[in-house]
Amino acid sequence: MNHRELAEQIIEKMGGSTNISQSWHCITRLRFNIGSKDKIKIDDIKELDGVMGAQFQSGQFQVIIGSDVADVYQEVSDLLEGKEKAKETGQAGKQNMLDFVFDVISGIFTPILAAITGSGLLKGIMALLVFFNLLSDTSSTYIVLNGIADATFHFLPFLVGFSAANKFKTNPSIAVALAGILMYPTFMANAAGGEITSLKFIGLTIPMNSYASTVIPIILGVLLLSYVEKYAKKIVPNSLTIIFVPLISLLVTAPIMLAFIAPLGNLVGTYLEMFFTMLFDVAGPLAGALMGGLMPLIVITGMHYAFFPGTFASLDKFGYDIMLLPMNLVANLAQAGATLGVFFKTKDQKMKQVAISAFIPALFGITEPAIYGVTMKLKKPFYASMMGGAIGGAIFGTFAVKSFSFAVPGALAIPTYLEKGSNNFMFALIGILASFIVGFVATLIFKFDLGEETEQTPISSKEVKKESKILSPLSGTVKSLKECPDETFATEIVGKGLGVIPEEGLVVAPFDGTITMTTPTNHAIGIVSDTGVEMLVHVGIDTVSLDGNGFERLVEEGQKVSVGDSLLTFDIEVIKRHQLSLYSPIVITNTPNYLDVVPSVKENERVSRGKEEVLMVVN
Template identity: 45%
Template sequence: MSKYKEIAEKVLGNVGGASNVDQAWHCITRLRFNLHDKGKVDMESIKRIDGVLGAQFSGDQFQVIVGNKVSDVFAELEPMVEGGGSGSGGEKKGEKQGIVSATMDFISGVFTPILPALAGAGLLKGFLALFVTLGWMNNAGDTYAILNAIGDSVFYFLPFFLAVSAARKVKTNEYLALIIAGTLMYPTFIDAANGITDVTSFSIFGLSFISIPVLNYSSSVVPIILAVLLLKYVYNAVKKVIPSVVSLMFSPMITFLIVLPITLWLIGPLGTNLGEGLSTIFVYLFDVAGPVAGLLLGGFMPLIIMTGMHYAFVPIAIQNINNNGTDTFLQPMMFISNLAQAGASFGVAVRSKNKAMKQLAVSSGISAMIGITEPAMYGVNMKLKKPFIYAMISSGILGAFAGWYGFKAFALGGLVGVFSIPVFADPSGATAPLVIALILFVLSLVIPFILTMVFGFKDIPEEGQKEEAPAATDEKKESAGVTGTQTQTVVQSPLKGELVPLKDLSDPTFAQEIMGKGIAIEPSENHIVAPVSGTVMVLPDSQHAIGIKGDNGEEILIHIGIDTVSLKGQHFNALVKAEDRIEVGQKLIEFDREAIKAANIQTVTMIIVTNTPDYLDVLSINDSGPVFEGEQLLTLVR
């Protein structure tokens, strides 16, 4: 079995199987799912799959972050979900999807399948502009005309591509959707819009109140998407009333006679105005408050990318290029942000003493420099925290400069990184935009690299490594009596949530560290996993706590909630038993946070080193803020 097929099978099994998949597709780095019942997802098992960088819900869309090989994994996954994942089965369970979440999910589902076409064609147009700028090609010659036609074709005929993609997303007939696109792009309307004919408007069915305006729908985005949505509901309604014996012919014809006049009369103009309105707003923001807009969008772009919301900006960027010939916000800010993640990752590669981390940081940095940032963000920078912050600070500062200067892209280029530099070349041959792009390229890499090197980060020690105690403070080192020959044991976080210092707890037994040193976590999920590998020493019948003896002699108590012993096991489900061998990351106990809170009992969970006297010190990595399952939590110094 190939590695990619193994990943696909494990992912599919942990999202509830093919029958739970409504839709599946992929973008550049992520597998994306719409699921019937998101409660069937085993998030933590998916995160532990070799080859998976992370997993998350973005609205009701479930995303599995795979990285550069996502297309290979999806090629194995796609035949597994056909039939069971066709989306023909029932409604999704769980909460109704909010309008913002539904909109983001829809836009992502429509645009991600056509990104390869947009990226390839856009990059070709970018190289053409670069060649003109460098004097290697004449923009009035035949070669330029032919290559420009190849690069421009997908944008000119964009309604056709969106018709197919949108029809697949909403599960209606793709060929009927293509009829709508073909009508919008028919020469009768295009010639009138371009002034080739003298027609200024059209009427239909002799109805004087219906006046169809003359508009050019080439390169348009919103009109065809809204028209396909209307097609879905009209076609389904028509099929219900037309006898099946003649439905094949009459249902499409009647659908066309309803949908296309409404589209040409109302939806087309409405969609055109909506798209142009959104484009105008973003252009205005960068014209009037360019530095502020660049600071915010550049600085927070990594967080936007993490949620997948950057795809929501794609139609606006396309509309900007269609209206003004340039993209003033999406690609310029992603260019800076992606390279900043690469620069921070390269800084980690130089400064880290962990050989595995060095190798990961180099490969992830190269990937981010190309335009695929998830490996660098999830595998390196976010894991070490500070490099991620340095990258955001750098991209915010450079984004402010780019917004002030008016840095812009002249084509849509797909992966935004080193190979997208040509899209920032002006097709007119002006050299300044290309020079600014090269300067920002260098600064975006260098600034976070320097910040990472100068200010550092909390390195992850290699397993069994002997080194100095954690670089918390000199006072802590002295109080712990740490020397360069002392060893450390790392305790991982058994759950996801918010850190709470023991001294802030209401239970004096834990607050006064009577049972030992440690940290508490207010959980945001309903299970705990093993923080170390070892053996289950204690598991009471109430199942609210578990005692573990680690392979290095550490004794860890995980106590879920305060006074939860009074529940007598209610709302708890232990997945292991006393004397069981357990491995780090293995799920130990499931519990119902909401039910425990409803019983007026605190759910804050304590992680205590009960044999604290055996160690020089027990140090927590952080005292507050969020913590993720599997993240380094405590360091035990001997």
């Protein structure tokens, strides 16, 4: 389907536009604040062509699209224009505090990342030109380029203020005005001069601080504005709203922000930066290994946004960052190495295509296609990437490798580690190469290969490692699960497996295990093996309509059974007489826990209950 059709399907399966209170996107994901989780058909959304995955995370509903996310979001935005349900700031009470914080930070920074990363990359290119003496840092060209690259960071409160206003559903123009107040030239000059440390205002003391490049003061200021504006609208008559609400909002919010909130936000940013610096000073290698290794999990959960304030505080105060950007870089390059390892190792042609297409964006810092499409899907390559990130992070932590500008943590960000008169760039290259090579080599060493799979030829038991031996619970003729008359089974929503057209009316245990599920009509039964394989045997299609007629269950839930034990009996003639299908699905309901579930018998082959192996689960 095209981008418009995909956007329409996503909105429809999310419960419609009335269930969406806010939408935005990052590099690979659509992000939504929603009204009710119960209205989200997450499994249906995951099945859409063009969707790589979907999840609830950090108080948001996220749909992973990949490189086409901007185009799909544009269609989503057009469809939702003017229809998003207004969200009051106080709705945060529906989330826990941690989810609320992550949601707020993500919602504020994601829309402005384009300006931040573009400016950061330009700074990296300038550093590269100066390093190779292709550009003088005293030339007018450099001064102009520096102005272009540095403006985003110097005036960051303006960008953050505007984005925060959209997040908190308040007036963007007043929010930008608050950013201007924080950076008013007189206040900035007093802060720089040091002679005037504070000003008096109707009994309040206004500290003279520089808020250039800060983010926490303006976020807290706009949050306060959202409440002030809301209450001002309640007390001001509608006919006078356009005049007096902005006046009250500025006169109440600005002094409180300047006297209390902004200094507090500055202090929080300072302590964040001090904490992270101390962490790496005290336990550099260990902290680096933990951060580098765990960074993929941190990114998946969206927790990396929590480090943004500390990163900007460090860049503003010291001119460099030693944690988020460097650790993200080694983790991303390790992810790229593991993905390339999958490309070289797997024999599955489809996976080869996915791996090489995911490797290229991963190399440049966009890792979601690699994570969701390759490494996490195959599990062990994901572990390999974490190992590579840990090794690279330990090297970065040992030598306190610094990033001097904010850029997407990929190959193009490498110039941001250049520093004249130091070995920072050399150590950065060592750490990057180490993380990439470890991720690549570990993937080649780990055993996970999918093998050469064909649609008609089952994989022999010698080609894969089996979790357990799964025998047929029925006697009859084997059929492909795709032929099942019930679409739920045919599309493998319940799980992978096969079907049997039974010749005898008896179901037996396919392995040693425990009965986990029975039905009042006795037409289906669930069993879990001692090794954790969960199987559902469903006798016939729509046989629930027989209301138990012709079925007899011989076991109870929680009962231990051995392979070959009788579980239930059924009357084939009763099923035929009611013109119902005898097709009986046999599926592994916890399929996602395994690399794959594959048949060990051919289609149309006859099997005997409790004697012949029919399925294998692949680690």
